[in-house]
Structures are given as C-alpha cells and as structure tokens.
Amino acid sequence: MISYLIRRVLLIIPTLFGIMVLNFVIVNAAPGGPIEQLIARFQNTEVSSTARFSGGSQQGDAGPAKQGAKGSSTYRGAQGLDPEFIAELEQQLGFDKPAHERFFKMMSNFLRFDFGDSFFRDEPVIDLILAKMPVSISLGLWTTLIVYMISIPLGIAKAVRNGSRMDVWTSAVVVVGNAIPGFMFAILLIVLFAGGSYFDWFPLRGLVSDNWSELSTWGKITDYLWHITLPVTSLVIAGFASLTMLTKNSFLDQITQQYVLTARAKGLSERRVMYGHVFRNAMLIVIAGFPAALLSILFTGSLLIEVIFSLDGLGLLGFQAAINRDYQVMFGTLYIFTLFGLALKLVEDITYMLVDPRIDFERR
Numbered sequence: 001m002i003s004y005l006i007r008r009v010l011l012i013i014p015t016l017f018g019i020m021v022l023n024f025v026i027v028n029a030a031p032g033g034p035i036e037q038l039i040a041r042f043q044n045t046e047v048s049s050t051a052r053f054s055g056g057s058q059q060g061d062a063g064p065a066k067q068g069a070k071g072s073s074t075y076r077g078a079q080g081l082d083p084e085f086i087a088e089l090e091q092q093l094g095f096d097k098p099a100h101e102r103f104f105k106m107m108s109n110f111l112r113f114d115f116g117d118s119f120f121r122d123e124p125v126i127d128l129i130l131a132k133m134p135v136s137i138s139l140g141l142w143t144t145l146i147v148y149m150i151s152i153p154l155g156i157a158k159a160v161r162n163g164s165r166m167d168v169w170t171s172a173v174v175v176v177g178n179a180i181p182g183f184m185f186a187i188l189l190i191v192l193f194a195g196g197s198y199f200d201w202f203p204l205r206g207l208v209s210d211n212w213s214e215l216s217t218w219g220k221i222t223d224y225l226w227h228i229t230l231p232v233t234s235l236v237i238a239g240f241a242s243l244t245m246l247t248k249n250s251f252l253d254q255i256t257q258q259y260v261l262t263a264r265a266k267g268l269s270e271r272r273v274m275y276g277h278v279f280r281n282a283m284l285i286v287i288a289g290f291p292a293a294l295l296s297i298l299f300t301g302s303l304l305i306e307v308i309f310s311l312d313g314l315g316l317l318g319f320q321a322a323i324n325r326d327y328q329v330m331f332g333t334l335y336i337f338t339l340f341g342l343a344l345k346l347v348e349d350i351t352y353m354l355v356d357p358r359i360d361f362e363r364r
Contacts, residue, residue: 008349012342017107019338020331024103027330034119034325035095106331115332120324125332128317135207135306135313138228143235144293151240152286155247160274162252174241182238183304189230190308202230205310231309243286243293250282257281287351 087096094102109116115125158167194202203209209223254260255278263273303315314333321329 005346005350008346012339012346015342016335016338020107020110020335021103023334024099024106024331027327028099032325033095034327037120037325110332110335115335116328118321118329119326121326121329125328128329129314129333129336132312132314132317135311136315138207138224139231139235139305139311139313142228142232143239144290146232146236147240147243147293148290150236151243152247152283154240155244156251156274156279158244158248159251159255162248170244174244177237178241178245180238181304182234183308185237186231186234186305186308189234194230203227207311231305231311235305239293247282247286250285251278254278254282284352287348290348290351 094105097105113126115129117124118128121128154170158170161167189202190204191197193199194204203226207224207227208220209215209227212220212223215223260273260278263277264270268276303319305311306313306316317329318333320326321333
C-alpha cells in the first residue's frame with residue numbers, strides 16, 4: 001500500500017502541471033485580459049487616479065495619456081494612449097515577458113505557495129483566499145455532512161421497503177428536490193423565513209453578526225448556526241436527491257446478488273445481512289462520489305447561494321476574478337482547488353480499501 005500511495009502522490013505532479021498548462025493557454029487566449037481591464041478603468045477615471053496603475057507621479061505628469069502621441073497597440077481600447085504608459089503597465093503586471101516565461105515563473109512561485117498580489121484588489125492572493133475560506137468551508141462541510149446523514153439512511157430505507165407507500169412518497173420528495181435548483185429554494189426560504197413576506201426569523205447577510213466577538217462562547221456558536229441555517233438548508237434540499245437515489249439503487253443491486261441469498265439461507269438476521277454484507281459492497285459507489293460532491297459544494301456549487309445570502313466566499317471570489325480577468329487570483333485559486341481535489345481522490349482510494357479490504361490497488 002505504501003508504494004501505491006507514493007506512486008499516486010508522484011502522479012499528482014504531472015496531473016497538476018497539465019491542468020495548469022491547459023487553463024493557462026485557454027485563459028490567455030481569451031480576449032479582454034488584465035491590461036485591457038486597466039485601460040478601460042483608466043479611460044473612465046480622472047488622470048489623478050491613475051497613479052496606482054502607472055507606478056507613481058510620472059503618469060500624472062503625462063497629461064491625459066498623451067492623446068496625440070503616435071504609436072499603435074495590440075490592446076483593445078488603447079488607441080490614443082501613450083505607448084510608454086502601456087509598456088509600464090505590461091512591466092508592472094509581468095506581461096512584458098513571453099507567455100512561457102510567465103507560466104514557469106508562476107509555477108515556480110506556486111510551488112512555494114507564493115501566489116503574488118491581486119491585480120485589482122492590492123492584496124496578497126493567499127490573504128484573499130484565507131479570508132474567504134471560512135464561508136466556503138462552513139457551507140461545504142455542513143452541507144456534505146447533512147446530505148450524507150440524510151441520503152444514506154433514506155436510500156437504505158427506500159431499498160428495503162422498495163415499492164411501499166413510504167418509498168413512493170419519499171420518491172416524490174426526491175423528484176421535487178432534484179428538479180428545483182438550489183437558488184430557487186434559497187429564494188423561497190428568504191420569502192418565508194427571512195423577512196420576505198412572512199416571518200423574519202433568520203438574517204440575510206454575513207456568516208456571523210457584527211457583535212460576534214463580544215458574545216459568549218455559546219452565543220458565538222448559536223449566532224454562527226443561526227446565520228448558516230438558511231444557506232445550508234437550501235444546498236441540502238437541492239443536493240440530497242441524487243445521493244438518495246444512488247444509495248437506493250446501489251442497495252437494490254446488491255440485495256439481488258447470490259451472496260445475500262446464501263447469507264439469508266444460513267439463518268442470518270436481516271439486519272446482519274444488510275449491514276454486515278450488503279452495506280460494505282453497496283457503499284463503494286457512494287464513497288466514490290464523496291470527493292467530487294465535497295469539492296463541488298465547497299468551491300463552485302455555492303456561488304449563487306453566496307450571492308443570494310451575501311456571503312463572501314471562494315465561489316464569489318473566483319467568479320469576480322474571472323469577470324475582472326484577475327489572473328493572479330484565477331490561477332492561484334485554480335492551483336489550490338486542483339491540488340485539493342487530487343488529494344481528495346487519493347483519500348477516496350484509501351477509503352475504498354478501508355471499506356472493502358478485498359480491494360488492493362497496489363496489486364492491480
């Protein structure tokens with residue numbers, strides 16, 4: 001097992017490198033990069049406000065970007081701007097170097113977890129990520145935990161009582177949960193319980209209250225849970241349906257196997273058959289989807305929920321970075337998300353072997 005884990009860890013390196021190369025090529029090929037974004041902002045602001053883009057008072061002395069200066073630029077919207085100003089922008093953002101040099105310099109920095117500074121926020125990327133992390137971790141972990149706590153027992157119960165009235169009614173609930181997007185449930189919960197039209201029981205903004213630091217320990221816990229109740233509920237309602245049906249179908253498939261009939265013929269109790277034999281095999285496919293589910297909820301699935309409930313998390317940070325072409329934030333978050341996802345895949349394989357000792361990836 002040790003040698004298998006070492007091979008998997010070593011495999012992370014080329015996989016991560018390939019993902020970063022592919023995304024770097026695609027992002028840099030798209031129009032409207034950081035230079036164009038700064039040019040657009042420059043042309044819509046006063047001359048005195050461009051000092052932070054041009055490196056000091058030199059550009060302030062240049063007048064309104066030297067409208068009569070000769071020269072052309074490959075950047076959209078740069079016609080009429082001083083070529084020296086454009087060159088200075090390129091130097092500040094690192095675009096004065098060829099693409100391959102910028103990529104290898106970026107990767108060498110990322111290996112040291114040095115993600116540089118945001119182009120547009122004047123903050124280190126790692127500080128931005130750490131500041132947004134509590135929101136995304138709260139939503140992701142609580143949602144994943146509750147979804148699995150609901151879906152697995154419900155899926156097992158539906159499989160054992162397949163075709164019963166309980167199975168039919170819960171299937172109707174599952175269909176509704178699968179058909180309606182999570183943000184629609186979020187809006188409904190706001191209307192019902194957050195001062196929309198009926199009750200005003202829950203807050204609409206932030207992960208904690210403004211006076212959170214002044215509260216007692218128990219007060220901090222209850223205030224935190226009070227704030228995340230509606231966001232997590234909307235994500236759980238939208239996320240439990242597919243896992244419930246996956247669990248049910250997996251158990252139904254195993255219940256009809258020959259080893260189950262043999263176990264029952266030996267006189268084992270139904271509980272022993274289900275949880276001593278069927279559960280181990282049926283849960284393999286459920287475990288396989290755990291890393292993808294956690295990663296999706298943690299980093300991408302909660303984007304609209306963060307917007308609706310005014311939660312400033314990683315999903316919103318990544319979306320804003322893509323809109324503003326903030327390459328430092330885009331590639332920094334991509335590197336961290338990809339590394340985290342590959343690590344989760346390794347954890348998935350280890351969990352496979354723990355759940356079913358018959359699985360031996362090293363022998364394969």
